[in-house]
Amino acid sequence: MSNTEMLGDKKIGSLHPITQIVREIYGTFRDLGFEIADGPELEDEFHNFDALNVPHDHPARDMQDTFWIKKDANESKQHVLRTHTSSVQIRYLEAHKPPVRIIVPGKVYRNEATDATHEAQFHQIEALYVDKNVSLAHLKGVLELMFRKIFGDDVEIRFRPSFFPFVEPGVEVDMRWKGRWLEMGGAGLVHPEVFKAVKLDPNEWQGFAFGFGIDRLVMLKFGIDDIRSLYNGDLRLINQF
C-alpha cells in the first residue's frame, strides 16, 4: 500500500483465473499441433455414457454423480448435464477422421454436496490424441510438458493404476510439486470400445486421452483455498489476477 493510487478506475480488467490456466494449456498444446474442440454441456446419455463404454445399469455409472434432466413428454432421449468433457471425444470422432489432436476446455457438472474442494459445476480440460502409434510414454511426455509449463521445470509426474471405462490401461496422474504428490486427474489409452462406438477400427487406430479438473490446477497455481470462490463473481478475488 505504499504508492498512492490516482483514480478509482480499473484500466485493465482481469481475466478469470480459469481462463488464464486454459490459455496456458492451450498454448502448450497448440505448439504440439492440438486444436480446440467443444460440445454441448446439456448432453445426451449416449455421448456422455454409452459411447464411452459406460453401459446402462453398470456400476461404473456410480463413479460420477449425475444431474439427469427432466424429460419432456415428447422427448425420447435421456439428457444429462455432462459429467465430463470426455463426451466431446465422441462428438469429435463422429465428425472428424483421425489422426486427431484436440483439447477440450469446458464446464462440467456433478450432483454432489459442495464444500471447499467440491462444486456442482467445475471446469475440465480434456485431451484426445488419436494416431497409428500411441503409447503411455507419449501421454507421460505431454503431461510432463503441460505441468512443467504451469508449475515449473522441477515437477515430476507419475501414473497409478485406475479405472475409467473409456480407457485401457487407465491411470490416475499425480504431480510432485513442492515436495508433495498431488492427484491431478484421470488418463489412459483410448479403449477399443470407444473406437467401435464411433465406427473406427481399433486395430488401425490408437490413442490417449486425459481429463483434468482445471479448478484444481487454478487453486494450486494461485493458492486459492475454496473452489466456490471461483464462481461467486467476487472481484475481490478476480481483480487480484
Add this chain to the structure above:
Amino acid sequence: MKVSHKWLQTYFDAKIPDADTLADLFAMHSFEVEGVEDIKNTDGSADSVLDIKVLPDRAHYALSHKGIADEISFLTDMLPKKRYVEALSANADHCPIVKLENDKFCRRYIARCIEINSKAGLPPVAVPKAGLPAVALAKAGSNNFSAYLKSALESIGQRSINPIVDITNYVMYDIGQPLHAFDADKVKGPITVRSAKEGEKIVLLDGREIILTSDDNVIADEDGPLVIAGAKGGKRAEVSESTKRIIIESANFDPTAVRRTSTKYDIRSDSSKRFENEITPELAIHGMNNACALIKERYPNAVFGPIVDEYQHKSKDVIVDFDPAYVKERLGIEVPADTIKNILMKMNMGVVAKGNIWSLTIPHERLDLRIREDIVEEIGRVYGYEKIAGKLPAKATTDPITELNFSVSERLKNILTGIGFSEVSLYSLVEKGDIETLKPLAKDKAFIRKNLTEGILSCVHKNVLNADLLGLDSIKIFEIGRVFTHNQENVVLSLGSAQVKKMKGVNGGVIIENAIKEIFARLNIGLSVPKIISQNQSYACEIDLSEILSLVRSVSNTGSKSSSVTSTSAIDLEFKALSDKRYTKYSQYPFIVRDIAVFVPESIDSNGVWNTIEGAIKSADASDLLVRHLLFDTFKKEGKVSYAFRMVFQSMDRTLTDDEVSKVMNAINVSIKKEGWEVR
C-alpha cells in the same frame, strides 16, 4: 472395502508386509487405499484395517480378502495358501428341490440342507481342529471359533448376528461369494428362482415391506418370495436362535438385473454389490464348500444332505491371444519377455506360446481380462508405470486450426479486459429456467440458466457494495457462458456495469453501450446494441455469440484483411504469460471508509501529504487496518492545493468499530495540524 491385515495374514505362512507398506504397494500397483487404521479387535488383539477403493474393473475378483491376498502375491514373491476346501460328503438324504425358471438370470444355484443339531437349541461352542479354513483361524491366535468369527467380522466393521449368519458373511468377505441361509423348517415346498409377480409383497429382514414388480427376481417357495435374489433376504425364513435345520444357498445372478432391482428399492447390500459387479459362477461351489466346512467346525454334530447344483451353462475357459511385442507398443517401454511371462503366471494364467503369439488362459474370476489392452494394463501396473519415460509425440503434419468459437471468445476477452472489464464465471444452476434437473442439490438450484443477465445483474450489485474496498469508481464485468432454452444451448456474452462514483451523463448502461461499440469496431462488424436492462443502478445485456460469429465469418469470407479475427489460424491469438501471482485471502469482515481533504501550500505534493497521513496511521498502530487509499480529488485555490484522500479500513479477524477508526482519524488530524496544514 475394509480389509483386515490379520485376516490377510491367514493366507500366508510367511509374514506379510505391514499395513502401511501394503497400502503403498497397492496405491502404486493396484488400487487406491483410502486409509489405514490401527484397531483393537474384540478379542483384544491388535490389527490394522485397510480401506481399499476397489473400482468396477477389479471388483470381479478383489472384493474379498482372498482377492486382496492374491493381489499381494502378484506384487511380491509370496505365494498364498490354498483357500478352497473340498466338499464335505453327505451323511443324510434330505435335499432341497430347486427350480430355475430363468437360467439367464440365475446362472447357477447350489443348495444344501444341513441339520445343525438334533437337540433343540444351539449346541455348545466347538473348539477348532485341523481343517481348512479353521487352520487359518487357529494360526491367527484364536482358540475359540465363534469368538474368532465375531472378531474378524467386527474388525471390518460388521456386526455379529448369529453363528450361521456370521459364517455366511465370513465366507463372503473371505472369498467374495455371497451366501444365504434359510430356516429349512420355514420353507414350504420347492425353492424356485423366478421373476416376481406384479404386486407381490416381501417383508425384508429389516422389516421393510417391498411391493415387487415383474422385472424383479425372487427366490420363492409355495407361499411366495423368500428373498429378493442377490440383494436382500426376507423375514419369513430367517435363521434364528431356535433354527434347527438350514438350507445354504450359494448362487450366481445376472449383474444388471440385480443392480436394477437393488437401485430401484435402494437396497444396496454387500451381497448386491458383489453380484452387480459380476462374479464368476465358478466361485459358487467354493462358497458352499467353505461355508459347510465352517459349519462343521462350529457344529461338529451337524448332518449334511447332498449338494444340489443347478448349473446349465457352465463357464467356459476364456483364451486371450497376446503378442508380447504389444506391451512395448502400448507402454512405450521394453519389458523383457521373461518378466511378462512371470507376471502372467503369478496371476495364474496359463501361458502357451504359439510362435510369436501367446495363448493365455484367463482364470475364471478375472472377468476383467478379456482383451489384449487388459493384459497390457496388468503388465504395466505390476512391472511399474514409474519405469515409463515420457516422450513427445511426433510433430503434427498440419498446423492446428483454432475453432472460431474459441478464437472469437478469447478475442472478446482480450478486448473487454483491455477496456477495464473483469471476467466472472457464475453458476449455471439457478432458481428459474426452462430446463430442470431431476434431483436438484437445492430448491434454488433446480434449473439451468436461460440467460446470463440475471446472474450478471446481481453480481454487479454485490460488487458495488465493495467498490470502495476494490478502489473502483465503476463496476465492469462480463461472462461468456452457456444458456439453455427448451430446444437450444447457446453461448452468450453478457456485460454488466454500474457507475458507483457519481458522474454526469454516465451510468452502467452508457458504459456497456460504449463497450459494445468498441467490440464491434475492433471486430470490424456492424451489429445493433442489444437491449440493456437495469435494476438498482446495475445494468446488463447479453449477446448471442453465434450472431457475432456469423458476422465475423461473413467478414472473413469476403476476404477482408483488415480484421485479424477473420483468420482462424491459431497463431493470431495473443495471450499474456501466465501470472505467478498468489492469491491473497480477503477479509470476511465489513470495512469502514473515511475521507479526508487537506489544504496545503502549493510546494507540497500529494505524496508529501500522504506520507504524513501514513505516518500518523502507523503511529496509531493501525497500518494493518488500512487496506486501500485513493487520492480522489485535487484542486487549487488561492495558492493552496486541496488533496482529498479516501481510506478504507478493515480487519482480517474482526468487525472494526467506528470508535477504533475515529481514533485513527484523530491521530491523522493531529499530525496534519502539526505540519501547519488545514483539514477541510
